[in-house]
Amino acid sequence: MKIDLSKAVCIIQSGHVVGIPTETVYGLAADAFNLDAVEKTFRLKGRPSDNPLIVHICSTDQLKMLAIDIPESAYQIAEQFWPGPLTLVLNKNHRVPDVVTGGLKTVAVRMPDHPLTLELIRQTGPLTAPSGNRSGQPSPTKASHLHEDYKGELPVLDGGISTIGLESTVLDLTLSPPAILRPGAIDPAEIFRKTGIQVTQISSGSSASLKSPGTRYTHYKPNAIVEWIDTIPATFLPDIYYIYHTMNPGIKKRNVISYQGNFEKLAQNLYDHFRTADHLSYRKVQIECLPPSEKSHLIGALSDRISKAIG
Numbered sequence: 001m002k003i004d005l006s007k008a009v010c011i012i013q014s015g016h017v018v019g020i021p022t023e024t025v026y027g028l029a030a031d032a033f034n035l036d037a038v039e040k041t042f043r044l045k046g047r048p049s050d051n052p053l054i055v056h057i058c059s060t061d062q063l064k065m066l067a068i069d070i071p072e073s074a075y076q077i078a079e080q081f082w083p084g085p086l087t088l089v090l091n092k093n094h095r096v097p098d099v100v101t102g103g104l105k106t107v108a109v110r111m112p113d114h115p116l117t118l119e120l121i122r123q124t125g126p127l128t129a130p131s132g133n134r135s136g137q138p139s140p141t142k143a144s145h146l147h148e149d150y151k152g153e154l155p156v157l158d159g160g161i162s163t164i165g166l167e168s169t170v171l172d173l174t175l176s177p178p179a180i181l182r183p184g185a186i187d188p189a190e191i192f193r194k195t196g197i198q199v200t201q202i203s204s205g206s207s208a209s210l211k212s213p214g215t216r217y218t219h220y221k222p223n224a225i226v227e228w229i230d231t232i233p234a235t236f237l238p239d240i241y242y243i244y245h246t247m248n249p250g251i252k253k254r255n256v257i258s259y260q261g262n263f264e265k266l267a268q269n270l271y272d273h274f275r276t277a278d279h280l281s282y283r284k285v286q287i288e289c290l291p292p293s294e295k296s297h298l299i300g301a302l303s304d305r306i307s308k309a310i311g
């Protein structure tokens with residue numbers, strides 16, 4: 001059900017969960033310092049208890065409530081990228097309940113770039129928020145996705161479409177050198193360009209990727225089979241949903257989508273396409289193979305999410 005900001009504040013303060021908009025994807029928000037409320041989030045989402053949550057803040061002053069031994073690099077990066085689609089992993093302050101971090105000694109923190117959610121956090125304090133989807137499924141990028149997923153029973157603050165559409169970059173600053181555990185809209189090149197800080201990218205099958213518990217679980221999967229495709233077929237089958245990024249197949253059909261090189265728009269709509277494919281009972285989603293990641297900073301993140309949906 002749709003609620004306004006003051007209602008969202010009341011619900012959070014009374015220990016319940018609210019769907020919130022962010023620029024990446026919608027989240028399931030709860031008071032980060034309320035153990036029962038955080039546990040409710042895990043139950044609602046069907047999330048394994050060893051997969052930790054990101055804590056959302058509205059000012060860098062709140063970092064000290066959540067983390068200790070905060071390196072200078074965290075402030076340099078925050079200055080350039082917050083509010084924005086970047087999560088920092090830091091050493092955890094003992095005040096943060098262990099359930100938030102799945103028992104880890106580190107905590108993930110980000111400042112989302114959405115005016116409604118920033119105002120909510122100003123009034124409630126830091127909020128845990130995993131992506132709002134049920135575990136394993138595509139993340140929600142619209143309030144209506146959360147209404148579908150929770151059969152209209154979840155109170156949701158509607159902040160429009162998530163402009164980025166893919167989850168935040170997760171950067172672990174407790175590793176040396178700092179490492180990206182999950183690719184997102186902000187990539188190592190941009191971090192280096194804006195801060196001079198060199199970060200590495202952990203590839204998802206490596207043993208170091210065990211640092212990011214989320215990478216152990218299946219993700220972003222619609223019910224339809226997802227596949228890469230490298231050529232335009234001679235005929236388009238009615239039970240396949242086709243997503244192209246470069247070519248204009250010169251055909252107007254509801255199941256043939258073409259992005260003409262606009263990777264931002266493709267990222268914004270990817271999960272919505274997965275959901276539409278399921279609503280309309282398509283058997284498969286075929287996505288044109290992506291070009292090398294130098295072409296756009298989003299390609300690494302898109303390729304990560306699509307590969308996980310392929311499974």
Ligand code: TXA
Pocket residue numbers: 022024025026027028051052053054087089101104106107108112129130131132166167168170181182211212213214215
């Ligand atoms: O864009 C986003 O980050 C969205 C919005 C709502 O902010 N949230 C999101 O949360 O994607 P979630 O829970 O779906 O993904 C969080 C990821 C998981 O892969 C989790 O394992 C990782 O962050 N994570 C959380 N805490 C961590 C920690 N202390 N160390 C390493 N990875 C951590």
Ligand code: MG
Pocket residue numbers: 130131139167
């Ligand atoms: Mg998620």
